[in-house]
Amino acid sequence: MPMSIPFDHTLRLYDSFAEIHQEYNGPLRFQQIDWNNIKHESIILRSSSSDDHINDTTTMFERKIIRLHINMTGKKVFVRRYPEHKFPIICEIINEDNSYSLVREIETGHYFRVQSNLIEYVDEPQLNSIYEVSFHPIPSNQSFIVSYIIQNLRWQPRYILQTYSDRSTKFQILVDIINTSPFTYQFNETHLMSGDIDLTFGTNKISSLIDAKTSTKTNIDYSGIHLFSSMNSSLKIDPYSILTLPIQSLNIHIKTVFIYTLVLTMPSISTNNIVSIISNKHKFQRLYQLSNSSSFLPTGHLLIYDSSSNVLTGEWHLPTLTEFEKYEFKLGEDPDIILEYNRTTTNNQKTNSSLITTNILIQNYKQQKINIRFKSICELSIVCLFYDEKARSLGARLDYELNLKAKAEVVFSFTTIRLY
Template identity: 30%
Template sequence: QKKTLNGTNVYIRSPLSSDKSIKLIKGILIDEINHLVKIQDESINGEQTLYFTVPDNQIYYLEEPSKPKYYVDFTYTSSNSKVFISYLQSNLNWRTQYQLNLNNNESDIIATANIRNNGKTSVFIEQAELICGDINLQINQLLYDRSFRTLRSGIDSYILPQSSAMQMNFADAFKRVSVEEGKELAGLYVFPINQPFVINAKTNYLLPMFHPQISVERYGSISKAFSTMPMSGKAQRSYRLRSDRYLSHGNCIIREYDRVVGETQLPNLAANDIYEFSIGEDADIIYKENVTLISSITFNETESKVKLSLDKSLSQGVIMTRTRYTYKIHMQIINFKNRSINIEYEQRGFHSYQNMKLIKLDQHEFIQDGSSIKLNMIIQANTTENYSYMIELIR
């Protein structure tokens, strides 16, 4: 609870004041948070009412401004059950930040907890738990950044003044604060903090978290939707990440040989699961693709096949007219690098067709994976490779 000063009489410093002579003007405080004041100055024709904001240090109050206080009233009934009191502080939130460092065949990822205090006062935290995962809270349309998550503070957490001596007394202990290893709880993960620390008002506080063992595979990705028109483009700089521990959702900066090369958002990733992502084009890997129509045959589909088709709403006895297209796809990949590179090719986007079938033409191991055509290859340094295959489409 806090007694509001809105509507009370105050004095403000006149703009005509000087260091030698201070002139005060009487007014009414309209909004104490934004320092909005209403005055009626006799020097203005007709004593017109003015509203304007005034710096806090130029407002003179007739009564002492109160500080916010929080009260929790409850009745305790003796029993054998435990009593736990909690409340949600929307001013304390956190998110995970990552640094992914790659050097030759070595890979390392560093996780950091970024805790934000959006309040106007410092907060002393005796102990806390960082909870991450797919958390859904009803916060009544507050201005809420979904990249931040809730921090559940210990029962001994309380508000401190900005210059409190408590902050200085614990200064040495704060240097050793870190986040302990997380544990799974009801589909979420909980990371405890068992040392005390202080977060100043409007401040971000960074704490080291877990240091998992990871493996990262680099490759060039060519993933495109099927089109009968000639197409060309560049491969994507792609990565395949696997961690031996759970990784919580967060921003990740990627460094190659100590240089920043990109940024991505990691999802909530289970231990030993795989996450694939791309961070931009590779100017040295170019592909060109041409599609040639070999044949086009129209036929009537029999009743038995109609019942097995996607047109399940059709009644028995209806004959459908279909067209079978046979295309030859020729693809050229050029590697301008002075080293070889792994390329993963995927042709997709056949959803507008009734059926798709791969027809292999050469020694390259194209495979059909559901409704996609895939091929993994190694392109040697400064070389051009040509690939071709055929597909049969029914519409």
Template identity: 25%
Template sequence: MSVWLVLLYALLTSANINNVPYTTRIYSNLAEIIQPLEKLPLEFTDDDWNYIRSDSITLFGENINITLQTITEQKKTLNGTVVYVRSPISSDKTIKLIKGILIDEVNHLVKIQDKSIDSQQSLYFTVPDNQIFYFEQPVKATHYVNFTYTSTDSKVFVSYLQSNLNWRTQYQLNLNNNESNLIAMANIRNDGKSSVFIDQAELVCGDINLQMHHLQYDRSYRKSRSGGESYHQPQSSAMQMVFTDVANKVSIEQGKELAGLYVFPIDQPFIINAKTNYLLPMFRPQVSVERYGSISKIFSTMSTNGKVQRSYRLKSDRYLSHGNCIIREYDRVVGETLLPNLAANDKYEFSIGEDADIIYKENVTLISSITFNETESKVKHSLDKNISPGVFMTRTRYTYTICLQIINFKNRLINIEYEQRGFHSYQNIKLIILDKHKFIQDGSSIKSNMTLQANITENYSYTIELIR
């Protein structure tokens, strides 16, 4: 670490009062900046202000009482300055300029003062912005935030949300034989136009409802107020990615649970350049991964066929934050999935594509269909005022036999997990097992686990009763 960085780090950490350090809390779509209040008013450039949620700017400290807050936009006006405008008779080869005075920079109104134009009266006309030539560079607006407050403590902190900093978790799942290796990286992004120094940081993840919609409202309000001022999202430049190395010694500590969220502290200072992704290693949890082929289908009275899905069941010994995961088997990329926020020792099941070597065919045969009357209970009809208790309802009981054939073209054993679902249009479902294989009823689903040997065709069947 350079000498200036050490001095800056010592200066900033010396401001830690009441366990509230100068810190940056980074979320999936924005960041909260917390820093000691040095002087008022707070001053932001227009570029910085475009990323700040104005209604989030506040002060906090011991027994602080804010009595007034003001937000002011100031911009040096160019009204009254001498400009040149392009003459309408100009061509691309010959540009003719006319001297004038800028009267209204918002509406681009110019007063002509060119001696070559013979006129007894003043001439005014509106010029497109790109046809005006200035003698000085137009200055962007500066935004000032001021507070009137009282506090019993001399140490006061300012906090606000800004959208140029965000982060996400990205994973690499490497599977080789019976070994499973999950690598987690924190991808921190600076979308701003300037570098950001971060003394301390917290990466916060979980189901967090934080939006920057107030920022969009502010922009729309400012545009309508000015009459012609436009705002554009900054264009992304070529993405720069920085992978930290051991020499930098920037590391992420183990996550800690806080109010249903998880916080990953970073205690070392670092700098993220503009338009840069900063990648830090997070952790390498102990994971177990089961591979299997899955058949999960909606019940249909029509015959169906298809291929099994290449599926996985993952379990980790620690919390995993939401993030995209690239999956490799034997050093080859075989797919990707989006991992959810997953608790330690919980299981997550996912599929990444079809397996062409394992196919299934399912035939459904109607065995019987019986119509009968059923007396509705008083309890059920107490919610329906239009139906009298004890009324007879006409029901139909259907009995189907499902014949399932699975063909394994692989030269190795494979595990299959079968699920038949989608019986919601029926009042009741009942499984009748007529096969040596184990099928079970799990709520409104029929399930079974099978093991198929290499290069084999297996046939299964079961019967169900459905009442509609």
């Protein structure tokens, strides 16, 4: 039968561990399997008062941890004298062993040995050690909260980006709460924390923290650790399970842009050819611009779907983003946006310079309007000056942005002077 652990107070979930806060009503007892997942030095007692000065008295309490050897001595059990015995008799365990146990028959008072697998228990036997944690002295006129860290509960975020033909987007956040223990956990309040922390459980290194479903925006920064969201309703987490919860929509905007950067490489000025012509064709890349004006976003896996048909078009690992931070990432070429160009380079050996004229054709074969960003720069070893079609100086690079209608194309040219 799964073991259930209800708590009346707060669970703080991070991306590699959890911190439990509960009322202290006397000694706490943990079974061996649960004790193995607790960071023992994290078990501390605090006053439930909001007064910080009272909370500072935590070190005044004496903490005791005792390992109790639990056995079944003195317990009433049902015993079959031999495997075929149909009517077990009531006995009291005198001394238990893995193979044979000494028991006393209640009706006759006789003692005898019996194979341990012939003993039937009324309740589940507790054969492992129990760890008892207590604090002393406890004033009777105050209430206290005990907290401790466990490694078998954690959470991680997932993101879904939906793009539509009208250029609108939908950004969703899902949270996976992961329970790797045989326990059922129940909490009245859950806080989803995000940040970066390093903790060690025994020989295993546990690093970092993170998120989940929320009812209100509670983005608070505690020395780099954020209270990302909180749930004030009851939460039940089943053994060996992953519970997925949605997060309330946040104020996050996504814009899709199709980009290409043309790097100009020029032949040596010493070449015998005064004029050279190069032409080529390329595909534009998809660029996603994320504008986060809502709250702290933890790092997580992002899946991107196109249109209401939910066609998967890519995936990305989103880094940690602070509030108001902007982020861009490129994700694959798009075959429907084509760049064609031809470039004429004229070398002037007398002035040791080159004049490059570039003609650009951008074609949109999509059924929708798109955002285009075209750039041109010179390779790092070259110093260039760019000029538009009207001979206006553009500086050391060309930046060209426009909205291109569906099934449309655009043509333009620019001039570049190579300096030595």
